[in-house]
Amino acid sequence: MSAPIDGIDSVLLPTDGSDRALTGAKRGTELAAATGADIHVLSVVDTSETETISSLLGSDGDENLAASEAEAETAVEAVATMVRETAPELEVTTTTDRGTPFRVIERYVDTAGIDVIAMGTKGRTGLKRVTLGSVTENVLRTGCAPVLAVPPEATDTSLSPTRTDRILLPTDGSEGAAVAVEWGIDLATVFDAMVHTLYSADTSRFLASTEPDEILPKLEEAGKHALETVRERARAEGVSVTGAVASGPPARVILDYADNNEIDLLVIGTHGRSGVARHLIGSVAENVVRNTTVPVVCVPMSADQHR
Incomplete structure (x- = not known):
């Protein structure tokens, strides 16, 4: 065992x-x-x-x-x-x-x-x-x-160590995402899987008066920082990691990446930057769970109490 x-x-x-x-x-x-x-x-x-x-x-x-x-x-x-x-x-x-x-x-x-x-x-x-x-x-x-x-x-499908090779860990740099990343990296050590980490530079959540060309570089920079945090954590545990910054609505970006990269398991925080205090699943996680074809580990922020 x-x-x-x-x-x-x-x-x-x-x-x-x-x-x-x-x-x-x-x-x-x-x-x-x-x-x-x-x-x-x-x-x-x-x-x-x-x-x-x-x-x-x-x-x-x-x-x-x-x-x-x-x-x-x-x-x-x-x-x-x-x-x-x-x-x-x-x-x-x-x-x-x-x-x-x-x-x-x-x-x-x-x-x-x-x-x-x-x-x-x-x-x-x-x-x-x-x-x-x-x-x-x-x-x-x-x-x-x-x-x-x-x-x-x-x-x-199977979540056996011999068949779980790629784990996707989306991040928005938030505290909620960080808790999910910890769980995902732990799972990657168990399955000896590669971690794929992903950040969505989504300009649609900003006011229409904000110029996309003005905000996008800042989002991409924030994304690079969020991905590097995941990379450092993964490398500290000896886990292979790759990362990408993509543009578009987060749920769509996550689902497309999972399909295109043959992801076996997805690990996602159930709330991120919304600031909502209650334990709600959140629109991104909910849309991912409703539309993906692979198992998803949905991690609430309270999960850090188990660590």
């Missing part, structure tokens, strides 16, 4: 028995195996949902609750079996609970000291955007721990 890296020694796999949850659990198991982390499997019976069904159908509430709990047990055991078959060296803890799913997950993270949550996203809408699903989206918005968000396209 690998030694746990600083910051990751427990991974939570929430499941509702769906295929997307299983995909997220598989990638989460691979992350746990690579980092030597323990596995926790959790399924939550949504009591508000069972009460609504009972009310609408005029059926027995206790009977519906018992059926939902049986389904939760089945879902947990299916994931636990998968973990034991693919990574028998890992310690597995299974739990079912009742309540509002994302709030139960948040509480479990706090009480069990979870370091990373691995969750699948639902799929693509008619507009070709990933639907995060209400539970995944709410977990991302609470910022209670880093979340490995796994899109449906990642079904056949």
Whole structure:
């Protein structure tokens, strides 16, 4: 078993028995195996949902609750079996609970000291955007721990050390980005992967009265400084690193770079220069998660408490 890296020694796999949850659990198991982390499997019976069904159908509430709990047990055991078959060296803890799913997950993270949550996203809408699903989206918005968000396209990918060669770490030079960079570099040491760091010189966020030719050189200079900070941190850990400053909206720049450079894993802070105090996912991270085809580790600023 690998030694746990600083910051990751427990991974939570929430499941509702769906295929997307299983995909997220598989990638989460691979992350746990690579980092030597323990596995926790959790399924939550949504009591508000069972009460609504009972009310609408005029059926027995206790009977519906018992059926939902049986389904939760089945879902947990299916994931636990998968973990034991693919990574028998890992310690597995299974739990079912009742309540509002994302709030139960948040509480479990706090009480069990979870370091990373691995969750699948639902799929693509008619507009070709990933639907995060209400539970995944709410977990991302609470910022209670880093979340490995796994899109449906990642079904056949792997986060094993032999197949994870390139990790993309976008940065805007902010404190939030710096926390994500630390996590990304740690992961790069585990996977022996090259770090690609990227800064977007986005002039669109400035007032229309500001001349692009005037502000762009300043943004590019700030980008070079932000990239050099990442390079120094990566080199200090013996991690190979390359960096680029690009122009355009950050989410589009990140997604294009990931596609063009065969990125295997993306690590991004969930808020940067907005100055918003609450733990929100933020438009850049949200757009990346909704549109990428590779797993994304979304790192809230509070994640530095685990380090």
